[in-house]
Amino acid sequence: MSTTLYERIGGEPAVNAAVELFYRKVLDDSTVYRFFGNTDMDTQIAKQKAFFTMAFGGPNNYTGQDMRNAHAKLVTMGLNEDHFNAVMKHLGDTLVELNVPGDLIAEAAAIAESARDDVLGK
Amino acid sequence: MSTTLTIDQNRYKCEAGETVLDTLLRENVNLSYACKKGTCHSCLVRSDVAPPGLAQSGLKNTLTKQNYFLACQCYPEQDMQIRLPDQSEFYRMGTVITNKLLNRNTILLVMAFEDAFEFNAGQFVNLQRSDGLTRSYSIANIPEVSNTLEFHIRRLPDGVFSTWLHDEVNVGDSIAVSEPRGHCFYIPERREQGILLVGTGTGLAPLAGILNDALANGHSGPIHLFHGSRELEDLYRIDEMRQLAQQKPNFHYTPCLSGSEVPEGFAAGRVNDIVFSQIPDLKSWRVFLCGHPEMVNLMKKRTFIKGAAIADIYADAFLISYH
Numbered sequence A: 001m002s003t004t005l006y007e008r009i010g011g012e013p014a015v016n017a018a019v020e021l022f023y024r025k026v027l028d029d030s031t032v033y034r035f036f037g038n039t040d041m042d043t044q045i046a047k048q049k050a051f052f053t054m055a056f057g058g059p060n061n062y063t064g065q066d067m068r069n070a071h072a073k074l075v076t077m078g079l080n081e082d083h084f085n086a087v088m089k090h091l092g093d094t095l096v097e098l099n100v101p102g103d104l105i106a107e108a109a110a111i112a113e114s115a116r117d118d119v120l121g122k
Numbered sequence B: 001m002s003t004t005l006t007i008d009q010n011r012y013k014c015e016a017g018e019t020v021l022d023t024l025l026r027e028n029v030n031l032s033y034a035c036k037k038g039t040c041h042s043c044l045v046r047s048d049v050a051p052p053g054l055a056q057s058g059l060k061n062t063l064t065k066q067n068y069f070l071a072c073q074c075y076p077e078q079d080m081q082i083r084l085p086d087q088s089e090f091y092r093m094g095t096v097i098t099n100k101l102l103n104r105n106t107i108l109l110v111m112a113f114e115d116a117f118e119f120n121a122g123q124f125v126n127l128q129r130s131d132g133l134t135r136s137y138s139i140a141n142i143p144e145v146s147n148t149l150e151f152h153i154r155r156l157p158d159g160v161f162s163t164w165l166h167d168e169v170n171v172g173d174s175i176a177v178s179e180p181r182g183h184c185f186y187i188p189e190r191r192e193q194g195i196l197l198v199g200t201g202t203g204l205a206p207l208a209g210i211l212n213d214a215l216a217n218g219h220s221g222p223i224h225l226f227h228g229s230r231e232l233e234d235l236y237r238i239d240e241m242r243q244l245a246q247q248k249p250n251f252h253y254t255p256c257l258s259g260s261e262v263p264e265g266f267a268a269g270r271v272n273d274i275v276f277s278q279i280p281d282l283k284s285w286r287v288f289l290c291g292h293p294e295m296v297n298l299m300k301k302r303t304f305i306k307g308a309a310i311a312d313i314y315a316d317a318f319l320i321s322y323h
């Protein structure tokens, strides 16, 4: 029986571990910091949790339109392909650091990649 | 299985498969909520009994300890008495037994209560004047047999409440005091963990309580306190803290001054820089940040980037609202 990526990667505990590592990288990256820096950190963490749950194909109700809305303000702030690529890299690095097997990382990256146009408002 | 939810005098039936939020919305109870996914924490409420673990997932341990939970994630397993965030507070009267200066603009206010006042050191209460004017102040001591609460209150230029406390409140007066609130306090576990306490101005009040609580609980890890202000005259309890640092080998105290005059024995600069010159790596540390909102928000991010886990960062920003 094929289980979901979310289950194979380790479910909510894996998401929690990933969020901390990922968010630390993002805050320490001067090229994307400004998108994350100004809001309250606890709310941001909760949103990054949603990000990972989604990237892992876990339970979430986000539609493409939700993704557009969530990032629309960032697009007006100048969010572009480079920022997207930086976030993709932090995502990959985080999962490598957590010793997630390469094939699962590729699956997660593909899910995140599929949100590119919505996130960038294209 | 259906359960009964009680709020004030009202009872609501929570059907099997319904969350607490579902029930309350169905019954038109006014409760803020947004994502319904356990992400936004808008629907945080409190119960009289321990809620199901799933409903507390992602909450700080100081919140779970007080039976807080997310209404949207809670499928009750037993009857619950629920407290909404905006539900009218219970106030009790306290009597002022001390009102004296700690420095040129800060007073020590001590209030006594007839009955035991339960709180966790580091929490805050709302003080209310007889005309209804209300402000939050942090408790600076640990629970004591004398049933007293200690506050450090800074006079703000043209600040209504602080000026009133400074100039018009005398020993013997009574003031209404709310139940304790907030989740910035010490939990006696992982006693070997390093503890970082950073405060500006009267941010020392909750930190002093947390410090004494940790020491009273036999915390064995290093405890570092950084207290900052611009000028020497705005710090306080300097000698007491230095003395404590001599008595307790694991306690370290650094008074910090960001102004131009920095006498010997004080660190020069802002707390947010000085901390990291002394403790570059905060991995596995517990962090408490109290005082100026800008300092608190900045330090939340910086201590996190330097390795502290989110769950280990506790903060109280002394937000000042313009009325």
Ligand SMILES: Cc1cc2nc3c(=O)[nH]c(=O)nc-3n(C[C@H](O)[C@H](O)[C@H](O)COP(=O)(O)OP(=O)(O)OC[C@H]3O[C@@H](n4cnc5c(N)ncnc54)[C@H](O)[C@@H]3O)c2cc1C
Pocket (backbone or CB within 6 Å): B124, B135, B136, B137, B138, B139, B151, B152, B153, B154, B155, B156, B157, B158, B159, B160, B161, B162, B163, B202, B203, B205, B206, B316, B317, B318, B319, B320, B321, B322, B323
């Ligand atoms: C969780 C928490 C804990 C706290 N703990 C403490 C503590 O332990 N000790 C402590 O001293 N304080 C603490 N505070 C702050 C405290 O609650 C009050 O905000 C503070 O004492 C100011 O109240 P006030 O009535 O004196 O001033 P306010 O009358 O509320 O005015 C605040 C300041 O704003 C200025 N101001 C008012 N209106 C305007 C306007 N329209 N435009 C520009 N400026 C204006 C005033 O001149 C004054 O300087 C805490 C706050 C919070 C949220």
Ligand code: HEM
Pocket (backbone or CB within 6 Å): A032, A035, A036, A039, A047, A048, A050, A051, A054, A055, A062, A070, A071, A074, A079, A083, A084, A085, A087, A088, A112, A113, A115, A116, A119
């Ligand atoms: C890789 C694909 C991405 C996915 C799947 C994704 C997913 C999400 C999700 C699910 C949320 C929460 C929405 C909400 O509930 O409000 C969110 C919010 C956010 N995302 Fe993304 N995201 C992606 C890329 C990016 C990029 C490239 C950036 C910036 C460089 C970014 C910055 C943010 C910020 C700042 C928020 C919070 C917005 C707010 O404060 O309301 N995201 N994202």
